[in-house]
Amino acid sequence: MTDLLDLPLPDVASAVQRGETTAEAVTLASLARIERDADLGAFLHVAKDAAVAAARQVDEKRRRGEPLGKLAGVPIGIKDALCTKDAPTTCASKILVRKRPGAAPDPADGFRPPYDATVVARLRAADAVLVGKTNMDEFAMGSSNENSAFGNVRNPWDRSRTPGGSSGGSAACVAARLVSGSLGSDTGGSIRQPAGLTGIVGVKPTYGRVSRYGLVAFASSLDQVGPFAADARSAARILEVIAGHDPRDSTSSDLPVGAYEAACDRPLEKLRVGVPEEYFAEGLDADVSASVRAAIDALAAEGASLTKVSMPHTRYGLATYYIVATAEASSNLARFDGVRFGLREEAAGADLQQMYAATRGAGFGPEVKRRIMLGTYALAAGYYDAYYKKAQQVRTLIKQDFDRAFSNVDVLLTPISPTPAFELGEKTEDPVTMYLSDVYTLPASLAGVCALSVPCAATPARADRPELPVGLQVIAPAFAEERLFQVAAAWERLSPFRGRAPARAS
Numbered sequence: 001m002t003d004l005l006d007l008p009l010p011d012v013a014s015a016v017q018r019g020e021t022t023a024e025a026v027t028l029a030s031l032a033r034i035e036r037d038a039d040l041g042a043f044l045h046v047a048k049d050a051a052v053a054a055a056r057q058v059d060e061k062r063r064r065g066e067p068l069g070k071l072a073g074v075p076i077g078i079k080d081a082l083c084t085k086d087a088p089t090t091c092a093s094k095i096l097v098r099k100r101p102g103a104a105p106d107p108a109d110g111f112r113p114p115y116d117a118t119v120v121a122r123l124r125a126a127d128a129v130l131v132g133k134t135n136m137d138e139f140a141m142g143s144s145n146e147n148s149a150f151g152n153v154r155n156p157w158d159r160s161r162t163p164g165g166s167s168g169g170s171a172a173c174v175a176a177r178l179v180s181g182s183l184g185s186d187t188g189g190s191i192r193q194p195a196g197l198t199g200i201v202g203v204k205p206t207y208g209r210v211s212r213y214g215l216v217a218f219a220s221s222l223d224q225v226g227p228f229a230a231d232a233r234s235a236a237r238i239l240e241v242i243a244g245h246d247p248r249d250s251t252s253s254d255l256p257v258g259a260y261e262a263a264c265d266r267p268l269e270k271l272r273v274g275v276p277e278e279y280f281a282e283g284l285d286a287d288v289s290a291s292v293r294a295a296i297d298a299l300a301a302e303g304a305s306l307t308k309v310s311m312p313h314t315r316y317g318l319a320t321y322y323i324v325a326t327a328e329a330s331s332n333l334a335r336f337d338g339v340r341f342g343l344r345e346e347a348a349g350a351d352l353q354q355m356y357a358a359t360r361g362a363g364f365g366p367e368v369k370r371r372i373m374l375g376t377y378a379l380a381a382g383y384y385d386a387y388y389k390k391a392q393q394v395r396t397l398i399k400q401d402f403d404r405a406f407s408n409v410d411v412l413l414t415p416i417s418p419t420p421a422f423e424l425g426e427k428t429e430d431p432v433t434m435y436l437s438d439v440y441t442l443p444a445s446l447a448g449v450c451a452l453s454v455p456c457a458a459t460p461a462r463a464d465r466p467e468l469p470v471g472l473q474v475i476a477p478a479f480a481e482e483r484l485f486q487v488a489a490a491w492e493r494l495s496p497f498r499g500r501a502p503a504r505a506s
């Protein structure tokens with residue numbers, strides 16, 4: 001039998017539903033691959049026993065003749081920012097991990113949430129098998145996964161390079177085909193950028209499309225949960241399961257969930273595609289630019305009509321995002337104080353203030369501290385109008401750029417990231433260089449629209465870098481996710497990248 005983990009996710013679910021294999025067999029295959037590729041650093045916690053037990057329950061259900069869900073027996077990785085009641089949740093931060101005397105902090109001692117995030121509960125209800133919690137940048141702050149307190153994640157295309165971030169583990173485990181899909185969170189690009197750098201599909205749904213209940217908050221007006229999978233149809237299947245109104249998240253929308261999987265079969269004819277000139281500016285790698293333009297031309301040859309558009313406020317996206325996101329983070333992260341969860345640093349005779357300071361000093365890593373300080377400054381009395389209020393006003397201008405563009409076109413096509421995957425350590429010295437890797441993903445987040453990354457090509461191998469995947473970004477108006485899948489699947493039928501996966505580790 002072909003190895004099921006190399007096939008699209010719907011094929012895995014069908015094989016389990018029809019009894020051609022068992023959920024247990026698929027789960028064991030996934031766990032074996034996770035162990036084989038442990039050097040990728042993709043997982044912080046592998047839920048071996050819980051996964052096998054869940055798989056057996058799915059098989060039992062089938063034996064009883066009950067119909068199985070849309071994700072029957074499908075192994076899924078969960079970003080460690082999502083609460084899971086049967087596994088620790090650490091956000092890759094020491095502050096959520098209890099200390100054991102004389103031992104290094106271990107994610108196994110992480111915070112145990114008393115409940116599942118809504119998205120996690122929905123996956124379980126669809127008979128998916130949750131195989132583990134994936135590595136990430138601490139509290140989802142970063143673009144390379146190098147801000148994890150528990151080690152780097154490696155890119156399966158070249159292990160000396162980053163898989164991107166912050167959902168680096170969720171991207172790497174899908175790219176290496178350790179699982180059939182995973183969940184990440186995207187605040188300013190953390191699903192799309194790692195999907196682009198590892199050659200898979202990653203979807204940032206419209207703000208409000210997917211419940212945030214049980215997602216540890218980074219920047220609440222931007223955070224969205226979304227899927228990773230090897231292809232558009234597989235990602236569409238996961239989004240159909242996790243999307244939809246949740247009374248526990250007041251910002252979740254009650255608009256009906258679209259038929260995302262069916263949208264993958266829609267032809268492109270008459271689709272109006274906008275190409276924003278500001279996204280092809282200075283600093284864009286020549287190979288990335290050539291691959292993205294070739295994809296756009298191929299889609300036009302398939303029947304889409306192309307229009308050049310201008311989005312003049314794109315250049316303010318980065319500055320605006322790093323004020324709004326840090327301001328919200330500084331407030332959200334105030335809850336980690338040594339009292340309620342995880343770490344507590346307490347010297348003998350210390351008062352409450354000293355305990356807070358010692359805990360936060362020891363528990364947060366340098367990037368998280370930088371964000372808290374930037375955000376606290378931006379919100380401070382006297383600076384609020386100059387920074388936070390101004391950023392909110394510019395955010396409106398950025399949103400208006402999208403409104404204007406979408407009055408003439410159905411989708412926008414852009415690069416995901418200015419360069420292919422960079423070397424581990426290449427950008428850690430200079431935070432601003434790291435922030436710049438998000439220029440193409442931040443505006444859609446600020447505007448609250450939906451977007452995805454679909455692989456568009458591999459760069460030609462050169463002396464200084466091997467072949468590396470390039471992502472194409474498709475952006476659509478709020479709640480028009482169906483269009484994202486329509487375009488991504490149409491592109492996959494033409495793509496030179498079709499069927500490509502990284503070489504397997506020996």
Ligand code: GLN
Pocket residue numbers: 140141142143165166185186187188189190191218325438
């Ligand atoms: N890289 C961006 C940041 O560091 C985006 C992170 C995200 O989307 N979670 O904030």
